Amino acid sequence: MSSSRAVARLSRVAGHLAASSKPISRPSSSSSSSATAKMTATTRKHKVAIIGSGNWGSAIAKILAENTTQHGDVFESEVRMWVFEEDYQLPSSHPSYSPAEHSSPRKLSELVNQLHENVKYLPGVPLPPNLVADPSIVSAVKDASLLIFNVPHQFVSKICDQIDGKILPYARAISCIKGVDVSPEGISLFSDVIGRKLGIYCGALSGANIATEVALEKFSETTIAYDPPGTLTPVPEELPVINHDLWKKLFHRPYFHVSMIHDVAGTSLGGALKNVVALAAGFVDGMGWGDNAKAAVMRVGILEMRKFGLMFFDSCKSETFTEESCGVADLITSCAGGRNHRCAKLSVEQKRPIEEIEGEVLNGQKLQGTLTAKEVNEFLKARGKENDFPLMTVVYKILMGEANVEDIPSVI
Amino acid sequence: MSSSRAVARLSRVAGHLAASSKPISRPSSSSSSSATAKMTATTRKHKVAIIGSGNWGSAIAKILAENTTQHGDVFESEVRMWVFEEDYQLPSSHPSYSPAEHSSPRKLSELVNQLHENVKYLPGVPLPPNLVADPSIVSAVKDASLLIFNVPHQFVSKICDQIDGKILPYARAISCIKGVDVSPEGISLFSDVIGRKLGIYCGALSGANIATEVALEKFSETTIAYDPPGTLTPVPEELPVINHDLWKKLFHRPYFHVSMIHDVAGTSLGGALKNVVALAAGFVDGMGWGDNAKAAVMRVGILEMRKFGLMFFDSCKSETFTEESCGVADLITSCAGGRNHRCAKLSVEQKRPIEEIEGEVLNGQKLQGTLTAKEVNEFLKARGKENDFPLMTVVYKILMGEANVEDIPSVI
Numbered sequence: 001m002s003s004s005r006a007v008a009r010l011s012r013v014a015g016h017l018a019a020s021s022k023p024i025s026r027p028s029s030s031s032s033s034s035a036t037a038k039m040t041a042t043t044r045k046h047k048v049a050i051i052g053s054g055n056w057g058s059a060i061a062k063i064l065a066e067n068t069t070q071h072g073d074v075f076e077s078e079v080r081m082w083v084f085e086e087d088y089q090l091p092s093s094h095p096s097y098s099p100a101e102h103s104s105p106r107k108l109s110e111l112v113n114q115l116h117e118n119v120k121y122l123p124g125v126p127l128p129p130n131l132v133a134d135p136s137i138v139s140a141v142k143d144a145s146l147l148i149f150n151v152p153h154q155f156v157s158k159i160c161d162q163i164d165g166k167i168l169p170y171a172r173a174i175s176c177i178k179g180v181d182v183s184p185e186g187i188s189l190f191s192d193v194i195g196r197k198l199g200i201y202c203g204a205l206s207g208a209n210i211a212t213e214v215a216l217e218k219f220s221e222t223t224i225a226y227d228p229p230g231t232l233t234p235v236p237e238e239l240p241v242i243n244h245d246l247w248k249k250l251f252h253r254p255y256f257h258v259s260m261i262h263d264v265a266g267t268s269l270g271g272a273l274k275n276v277v278a279l280a281a282g283f284v285d286g287m288g289w290g291d292n293a294k295a296a297v298m299r300v301g302i303l304e305m306r307k308f309g310l311m312f313f314d315s316c317k318s319e320t321f322t323e324e325s326c327g328v329a330d331l332i333t334s335c336a337g338g339r340n341h342r343c344a345k346l347s348v349e350q351k352r353p354i355e356e357i358e359g360e361v362l363n364g365q366k367l368q369g370t371l372t373a374k375e376v377n378e379f380l381k382a383r384g385k386e387n388d389f390p391l392m393t394v395v396y397k398i399l400m401g402e403a404n405v406e407d408i409p410s411v412i
Numbered sequence: 413m414s415s416s417r418a419v420a421r422l423s424r425v426a427g428h429l430a431a432s433s434k435p436i437s438r439p440s441s442s443s444s445s446s447a448t449a450k451m452t453a454t455t456r457k458h459k460v461a462i463i464g465s466g467n468w469g470s471a472i473a474k475i476l477a478e479n480t481t482q483h484g485d486v487f488e489s490e491v492r493m494w495v496f497e498e499d500y501q502l503p504s505s506h507p508s509y510s511p512a513e514h515s516s517p518r519k520l521s522e523l524v525n526q527l528h529e530n531v532k533y534l535p536g537v538p539l540p541p542n543l544v545a546d547p548s549i550v551s552a553v554k555d556a557s558l559l560i561f562n563v564p565h566q567f568v569s570k571i572c573d574q575i576d577g578k579i580l581p582y583a584r585a586i587s588c589i590k591g592v593d594v595s596p597e598g599i600s601l602f603s604d605v606i607g608r609k610l611g612i613y614c615g616a617l618s619g620a621n622i623a624t625e626v627a628l629e630k631f632s633e634t635t636i637a638y639d640p641p642g643t644l645t646p647v648p649e650e651l652p653v654i655n656h657d658l659w660k661k662l663f664h665r666p667y668f669h670v671s672m673i674h675d676v677a678g679t680s681l682g683g684a685l686k687n688v689v690a691l692a693a694g695f696v697d698g699m700g701w702g703d704n705a706k707a708a709v710m711r712v713g714i715l716e717m718r719k720f721g722l723m724f725f726d727s728c729k730s731e732t733f734t735e736e737s738c739g740v741a742d743l744i745t746s747c748a749g750g751r752n753h754r755c756a757k758l759s760v761e762q763k764r765p766i767e768e769i770e771g772e773v774l775n776g777q778k779l780q781g782t783l784t785a786k787e788v789n790e791f792l793k794a795r796g797k798e799n800d801f802p803l804m805t806v807v808y809k810i811l812m813g814e815a816n817v818e819d820i821p822s823v824i
Contacts, residue, residue, distance in 0.1 A: 208703070208704050208707040208708060208711075209704060210702065210703060210704050213701075213702040213703070213704045213705075214704065218701045218702045218704060218705055219696075219701055219704070219705040219708065219820075219821040220702075220704030220705055220707075220708055221704075221708040221711070221824075254821065254822070255821065257708070257821075257824070284631075289625075289630045289631055290622065290625040290630045290632075291620070291622060291625070291744075291745040291748045291749065292620050292621060292622050292625045292626065292630060292631070292632030292633075292745060293625075293630055293631040293632055294744075294745075294748070295620040295632075295737075295741040295742070295744040295745040295748070296620060296631065296632055296633040296669070296737065296741060298740075298741065298744055299620075299633070299735070299736075299737060299740055299741040299744070302735075302740070303735060319734075322731075322734035322735060322740075323711070323714075323715060323734060324711075325707070325708065325711060328710075328711055328714070328734075328740065329707040329708060329710065329711040330707070332703075332706075332707040332710055332711070332744065333703040333704060333706075333707040336703045336706070336707070337703065408631075409631040409666065409667065409669075410666075412633075412669070
């Protein structure tokens with residue numbers, strides 16, 4: 001085993017070890033009929049908490065709250081959503097604005113609970129009344145057996161510290177945080193960081209999911225990867241079994257179709273590496289090379305993403321990249337007009353550095369793709385594997401001024 | 413073996429049987445080193461003929477003629493291109509127009525040879541001078557050991573009749589004709605029709621290849637499938653071995669990258685079935701459902717295309733659809749703005765039948781996708797397999813007025 005693979009593996013294994021070694025007595029079958037048979041014997045229901053309330057967090061929270069109502073046999077209706085508390089001035093143009101109540105800034109959590117709308121991060125989208133905003137993260141996760149994480153990358157570690165020891169020991173989690181944390185030393189999946197820090201198991205959700213489209217109930221698909229080891233603190237028998245069927249019940253909507261798989265690493269990698277490919281597609285579009293060239297770059301991009309997964313993660317499956325929403329479909333969406341694609345295209349068209357473009361277009365935010373391209377390059381360079389990933393490497397070199405966009409065809 | 417599979421197979425097997433059963437003495441290895449060693453012992457070169465001179469035919473002919481010059485060790489420089497003779501009036505705006513020569517219509521073949529440009533079907537693109545237009549199909553294919561077919565579907569059979577018995581018995585062919593011929597009785601690959609009618613073997617070329625982009629040397633990729641049986645009339649030993657390396661030499665350009673595979677059926681099917689998926693993507697775009705929904709339709713489309721191939725052709729490979737230019741990349745290009753996508757989108761936006769739209773947009777031509785959707789449905793219905801292909805079936809039903817675009821999410 002190469003050292004890089006060892007590092008990547010270590011992180012995953014650690015997540016599994018931080019749990020009781022007591023064997024699980026519940027049946028492992030995830031077939032619909034056996035799960036239903038089991039559930040009818042249960043006397044308690046799962047309580048759901050979502051940690052994070054941004055644009056994507058609120059869109060997912062809406063889905064969760066819709067489904068806990070619909071599937072009242074297995075879920076408590078109330079879903080708690082942790083809101084990072086801040087003051088917010090409701091604009092007077094808001095349909096629910098009242099001078100008596102909203103003339104001065106109010107707590108965001110209060111506004112969410114009063115108006116059933118995340119007026120700051122998902123304005124205009126009605127949220128179900130059983131979704132309750134909670135400014136206390138400890139209170140939000142109390143008694144929740146199902147935890148959904150949806151916070152910015154940089155807060156994952158600190159948030160886990162805040163709730164460590166304050167969650168149910170048999171809780172199970174899903175991370176909706178896009179991407180992975182890449183450094184020269186190795187790759188961390190956010191689901192593994194969460195699992196390791198909290199001593200529970202955490203799966204991952206990723207797909208072709210532009211948050212606002214999902215919030216507006218425009219049809220989309222997603223991939224949820226969940227593959228817990230057999231060494232976790234068992235879920236009490238009074239609770240419905242937590243398996244693929246249960247997660248699907250919690251996330252699947254008529255407008256949000258869920259595919260359940262086991263490959264957590266592949267699901268997480270897709271969301272990170274597609275941004276590098278989207279830069280390449282943007283460069284090509286900026287050159288005006290046409291649809292043939294763009295499709296070629298995307299095809300080669302999928303294959304390099306898969307190669308990366310298979311080289312550095314034992315558990316990765318080829319089809320996660322070529323067949324799932326978190327792979328090929330997310331790449332298609334990102335290359336159609338995502339921010340990485342857009343900025344790269346403008347950079348070529350205007351013959352200006354991409355940093356200048358991102359400063360203007362993203363209002364000071366950083367492009368995920370340029371960061372990932374650099375991180376991935378450092379990771380590959382440390383292992384002598386740059387030449388195995390010519391497309392990702394040329395994107396990095398173009399960003400660094402060491403190669404030209406004209407070099408792309410020669411490497412694919 | 414199901415009857416449908418049997419029919420599909422029959423057509424392929426027939427193509428192989430129509431050849432000598434004498435075993436082939438040449439080595440079957442296609443490795444670069446052994447091929448080179450073999451070639452140095454040869455005393456003759458391959459002569460190349462292209463049958464067809466439309467937009468795509470001329471673009472491919474340009475590539476062939478560039479490569480016969482570059483690889484003069486294995487190919488005769490002159491490439492003959494059969495031109496369906498017609499009179500053409502060169503516009504006075506053409507840079508080479510001379511009142512003395514071009515004041516009245518001239519034979520198209522003469523203009524091509526004089527101006528080194530297919531002034532009617534690929535105007536503005538210089539063709540290599542070693543590409544010779546020939547209005548006689550029999551003369552064009554004479555002594556050619558490598559035949560490239562690039563004619564409209566409906567002429568394949570008649571053209572084969574015209575040259576049957578007039579080609580070298582050991583000739584090998586590649587069909588660049590997109591798609592397949594589907595009827596309730598079965599599926600014919602054009603490569604098989606050609607092979608069977610002429611008693612030779614014919615492979616297939618398909619990919620994300622918009623002809624004008626290729627002609628303008630905008631970068632693209634293609635897939636060539638070539639998998640001859642061991643029962644053909646042997647190629648004389650004086651000629652270089654005809655294997656994957658040789659075909660790659662003939663087709664690969666810095667702006668046109670070739671991937672060689674063995675799956676002829678998958679390569680041919682991709683070019684036909686993607687048009688049905690492109691209609692679905694166009695419907696979704698017409699509804700304004702966004703990039704998530706479109707990516708979902710494309711993802712499910714690739715999987716249904718693959719399922720179709722694997723169900724009805726023993727030789728089909730999964731990765732032809734998910735990894736090759738003729739699969740996923742061609743689908744991406746077609747859904748980005750091909751004519752099927754465009755007409756379907758306009759049809760939904762303007763709430764008018766697609767037949768009206770195609771009449772206006774295509775100047776009386778027929779959309780390939782709507783024909784294929786109907787043919788595929790008849791084929792599937794005859795085998796009771798409609799429900800196994802819900803996306804292709806709903807596209808057919810929408811075209812027939814038996815379903816609505818709103819039904820698409822429920823079937824994927």
